[in-house]
Amino acid sequence: MARLKLGTRIRRDQIAEAALALVAERGLRELNVAAVARRVGLAPSALYRHYPGKEAVLDAVLERVHERLVGIVAHVASGPGDALAALRRLFDLHLALVGESRALFPVLVSDAFQSGSAERRRRVFAVVSGYMGRVAALARRGQREGAIRRDVAPRTVALMFLGIVQPPSMLSALSGGAFDPRRPGLAAWRLFEQTLRAAPLRARRAPRSPRPGAVR
Amino acid sequence: MARLKLGTRIRRDQIAEAALALVAERGLRELNVAAVARRVGLAPSALYRHYPGKEAVLDAVLERVHERLVGIVAHVASGPGDALAALRRLFDLHLALVGESRALFPVLVSDAFQSGSAERRRRVFAVVSGYMGRVAALARRGQREGAIRRDVAPRTVALMFLGIVQPPSMLSALSGGAFDPRRPGLAAWRLFEQTLRAAPLRARRAPRSPRPGAVR
DNA sequence: TCCTATTGTGAATCTGCGTTCACAACGGAG
DNA sequence: CTCCGTTGTGAACGCAGATTCACAATAGGA
Numbered sequence: 103m104a105r106l107k108l109g110t111r112i113r114r115d116q117i118a119e120a121a122l123a124l125v126a127e128r129g130l131r132e133l134n135v136a137a138v139a140r141r142v143g144l145a146p147s148a149l150y151r152h153y154p155g156k157e158a159v160l161d162a163v164l165e166r167v168h169e170r171l172v173g174i175v176a177h178v179a180s181g182p183g184d185a186l187a188a189l190r191r192l193f194d195l196h197l198a199l200v201g202e203s204r205a206l207f208p209v210l211v212s213d214a215f216q217s218g219s220a221e222r223r224r225r226v227f228a229v230v231s232g233y234m235g236r237v238a239a240l241a242r243r244g245q246r247e248g249a250i251r252r253d254v255a256p257r258t259v260a261l262m263f264l265g266i267v268q269p270p271s272m273l274s275a276l277s278g279g280a281f282d283p284r285r286p287g288l289a290a291w292r293l294f295e296q297t298l299r300a301a302p303l304r305a306r307r308a309p310r311s312p313r314p315g316a317v318r
Numbered sequence: 319m320a321r322l323k324l325g326t327r328i329r330r331d332q333i334a335e336a337a338l339a340l341v342a343e344r345g346l347r348e349l350n351v352a353a354v355a356r357r358v359g360l361a362p363s364a365l366y367r368h369y370p371g372k373e374a375v376l377d378a379v380l381e382r383v384h385e386r387l388v389g390i391v392a393h394v395a396s397g398p399g400d401a402l403a404a405l406r407r408l409f410d411l412h413l414a415l416v417g418e419s420r421a422l423f424p425v426l427v428s429d430a431f432q433s434g435s436a437e438r439r440r441r442v443f444a445v446v447s448g449y450m451g452r453v454a455a456l457a458r459r460g461q462r463e464g465a466i467r468r469d470v471a472p473r474t475v476a477l478m479f480l481g482i483v484q485p486p487s488m489l490s491a492l493s494g495g496a497f498d499p500r501r502p503g504l505a506a507w508r509l510f511e512q513t514l515r516a517a518p519l520r521a522r523r524a525p526r527s528p529r530p531g532a533v534r
Numbered sequence: 535t536c537c538t539a540t541t542g543t544g545a546a547t548c549t550g551c552g553t554t555c556a557c558a559a560c561g562g563a564g
Numbered sequence: 565c566t567c568c569g570t571t572g573t574g575a576a577c578g579c580a581g582a583t584t585c586a587c588a589a590t591a592g593g594a
Contacts, residue, residue, distance in 0.1 A: 130432045212428030227492040258505040265481025276443040289474040297513040
């Protein structure tokens with residue numbers, strides 16, 4: 103083994119990064135301490151100098167995914183155009199991520215389903231709802247800008263956004279890449295986008311009355 | 319242990335049923351041969367008289383879930399009303415199932431993500447796309463009936479349907495029941511339903527020309 | 535009733551994996 | 565240069581769970 107000695111701050115980073123990459127490349131099944139250690143260039147036992155155990159490593163991975171998701175939304179939101187354009191970019195980014203990282207996000211959610219630990223489920227739940235909260239905020243901005251109809255709750259928009267992204271991702275990951283999520287995903291996206299825009303056009307005719315079809 | 323001796327046909331059924339129930343109640347983590355055998359009233363070793371191994375049991379469970387899904391769609395499709403009403407019932411059934419069976423379906427999908435076996439992934443993929451195919455067929459019927467707009471590919475409808483159902487299910491399962499999928503799910507559904515109905519009304523004005531907003 | 539294939543049992547085995555431990559090597563502070 | 569806390573190592577331990585095996589009990593036909 104490499105006899106290099108590094109500070110624990112650096113090692114923690116390396117280990118989390120290696121674990122993240124392993125999950126992305128080979129799935130959670132392959133995530134054992136031995137594999138992570140090998141990837142970093144350490145003996146398995148060395149890992150315990152920097153993390154109390156495997157669970158803690160997984161927590162660190164989850165934390166990274168969380169940061170990544172938050173970062174992506176922030177990046178997309180700060181780009182040009184209205185909120186709807188930002189959502190579209192988010193959609194593209196999401197599908198691209200699935201292609202290169204083997205549905206890392208669904209994989210972590212999957213783990214939460216199986217892990218007996220209620221604590222881990224709570225954490226994953228927090229990450230997902232945090233993400234949805236940010237998407238909802240983007241939707242709210244879109245409503246203020248007039249790009250998105252106002253008779254839909256921002257949370258509903260976020261939920262549906264997730265619904266547009268998730269199934270294509272899932273199918274792509276399940277098929278091992280044989281199923282290309284771009285095409286069917288895009289069709290669903292177009293319909294979604296069209297739906298989000300639709301109402302304001304009609305709303306101009308009857309500006310005030312809360313129409314019976316309103317969704318809240 | 320119960321000294322009862324039964325034919326292998328019956329035992330296979332019992333074992334698959336017990337495994338299915340275990341997954342639904344406690345998740346995949348708890349699905350070990352010992353637990354399954356205990357539930358059937360057998361010693362763990364007896365299980366191997368009827369299945370070659372644990373993998374085969376899981377396959378049988380997947381098969382049952384497949385049958386159940388197909389059955390649900392068939393049941394819903396044979397009910398009263400148009401295809402849109404049937405889809406609505408399917409939506410309700412799905413959410414109800416999540417409540418009582420701890421997101422059995424996502425759990426199996428989750429397993430496929432983690433299982434190294436490409437064979438299992440293929441099987442789960444087949445089940446999911448089979449299900450989607452049937453939903454698409456329902457959507458096609460809806461288009462023939464005039465209940466669903468015709469400028470959307472049936473497969474896109476099926477994909478979006480899955481997208482409407484999946485996120486609420488996931489959040490509910492993750493939160494351990496604290497998150498009630500009914501309310502936000504229903505809001506998304508209403509928007510979805512409204513979207514599916516919308517176009518034909520506008521199409522009457524310009525019956526022929528493939529409008530630019532058409533989604534295929 | 536007896537016989538035999540089938541089904542059931544408990545103990546033993548095997549394996550993968552997380553974790554611990556006693557000891558060695560490193561590297562910066564003094 | 566020396567010392568000591570930090571980091572790294574290989575071997576060993578413990579455990580959980582799948583699988584095997586030699587043997588016992590059962591059921592149904594001859």
